[in-house]
Amino acid sequence: MASAALHSTRFMKRLQKLSKKSYSDAAFPKITTHYTIVPRETDPRWKDVNMERVVDETDVLIIGGGPAGMSAAIQAKKLSEKHGKEIRVTLVEKASEIGGHILSGACIDPIALNELIPNWEELGAPLKTPVTEDKFALLTEKGRIPIPIFKGMPMYNHGNYIVRLGHVVTWLGEQAEAAGVDIYSGIAASEILYHDDGSVKGIATNDVGIAKDGSPKSTFERGMELHAKCTIFAEGCHGHLTKQLTRKLNLRTDAEPQSYGIGLKEIWEIEPAKHRPGAVEHTIGWPLDKNTYGGSFLYHLNEETPLVAVGFVVGLDYWNPYMHPFKEFQRFKQHPAIRPTFEGGKRVAYGARALVEGGFQCLPKLQFPGGCLVGCTAGFLNVPKIKGVHNAMKSGMLAAESAIEAIIDAEVNSPATAGLEPKSYTDKIKNSWIWKELYAVRNFRPSFHSKLGMYGGLMYSGFSMMLGGREPWTLTHGGADHTKLKPASQCPPIDYPKPDNVVSFDLLSSVALTGTNHEGDQPPHLTLKNDSIPVSENLAIYDGPEGRFCPAGVYEFVPLEVGDGQRLQINAQNCIHCKTCDIKDPSQNINWVVPEGGGGPAYNGM
Secondary structure (H helix, E strand, C coil): HHHHHHHHHHHHHHHHHHHCCCCCCCCCCCCCCCCCCCCCHHHHHCCCCCCCCCEEEEEEEEEEHHHHHHHHHHHHHHHHHHCCCCCCEEECCCCCCCEEEECCCCCCCHHHHHCCCCCCCCCCCCCEEEEEEEEEECCCCCCECCEEEEEEEECCCCEEECCCCCHHHHHHHHHHHHHHCCEEEEECEEEECCCCCEEEEEEEEEEECCCCCCCCCEEEEEECCCEEEEEEECCCCCCHHHHHHHHHHCCCCCCCCCCCCCCEEEEEEHHHHCCCEEEEEEECCCCCCCCCEEEEEEECCCCCCCCCEEEEEEEEECCCCCCCHHHHHHCCCCCCHHHHHHHEEEEEEEEEEECCCCHHHHHCCCCEECEEECHHHCCECCCCCCCCHHHHHHHHHHHHHHHHHHHHHHHCCCCCCCCCCCCHHHHHHHHHHHHHHHHHHHCCCCHHHCCCCCCHHHHHHHHHHHHHCCCCCCCCCCHHHHCCCCCCCCCCCCCCCCCCCCCCHHHHHHHHHHCEECCCCCCCCCCCCCCCCCHHHHHHHHHHCCCHCCCCEEEEEEEECCCEEEEEEEEHHCCCCCCCCHHHCCCEEEEEECCCCCEEECCCCC
């Protein structure tokens, strides 16, 4: 208590000191040089640069090569063949290789895959590990309290498969290419294009050959434009283009602000005697307090080497700015019920990704003239089931059906807008298992916001399951995640143990396992609307939470070169594209934009 009081006093003094200063942009070192913040029109270095773009035309354009995007592409080609039409389908993916940016648990329900590719086993889909064992527990600091799982409960996993989702997506990409889909990997979609009537026209890919100071290099090349009759946005959680689209078309007018979590994951090679292929374990509780939502997963894969995937999820509506999700994950592995699995083993991979947790209440408008949203871009994750891949794939399939219908209909009837609206898409979603699933569990996540926290959430969720999710009310999330942080002066600092380099590790050695790389001489893609805010607000009020919520060491407060004080340093090359900063920044000053295509993590089956 004494140390917390001392810390509070120091923060009040710092805040008083900072409040006396004038925080003009000139008072801080320049950080952001990206053209989305510093317009090229006002920069004389761009005066004589040719800014024309090459244009390509397609019928169906898909942004993002994850499960939703690949399913949409495959289904669109299947339907075009069924209707005897020559319909061009194009997919754009920012990772250098299909599957390279994919990160998920993952234990998947094969229901959508069975529908999309019924003979997937014959075609060699990498689903090698059917679930054989299913455990759930509440962790206390030293103990483990088992919680039974019964058939019909969301967390019942028998019939599902443990997979390395990146490998599944790579395989889906092979099926898409075989079906005739044009796949552009290593290409980042950076801008949405619109027709004069306001409908979506397509996208522009990002420019390359721009120096870190924002000037054109001799190697500068303008991005290309991809025009489409219908564009399907499958960017995953908190997509760069989806943010633009949402603002322009007011897609969230009737939805609550989305709620998110951050998922951190490692893959370990463990001792053969400890390996149980097909075993699934989930926990809630320690090391998180009762008012912080989160939990863990541990999946035993069936591969040539004895591998387990372990992960930890922290809800991004947490309140204490001293929370460090990465360190919570490392601390979790020290639990006496968890640590023995990893002793004698070797960590071989690490990564992190934000995930959508809002559910039914947070679904945006799904369709619009010129396109639609699918998968985690729309927010179709089933939180208590801890699964979204089956819903993502199904939504991609339904979007493809609607897009093909719109294209065929436009050959006969004059469309209302230049960009074709997949008019049946929302109804297809509402008549699918996606809608039924999400509605039934709509109150699970917000029920954890009561004063009882985790305990209240568990009690309510049990009650809701007994009713089959048919309670006649819908709970709310209570605001966006970035509004939930309290000032540091009101919060106790968290003392995390040092890594032992046996089971727990430091952040930078972890990032080294992601294979992350970006072209160094390019403007940082972690842009700031105002370069002064990280110090004048985030550091002054919240003690610089971006240095803790980022799972890759991108944000770092360092001493000023001259005089007292600190400045924010952005290590953009470390970025693993998780989007947590864009979500959790309390000032909403950070805007994540796409870097040059091909940059980012190079995951191998994460």
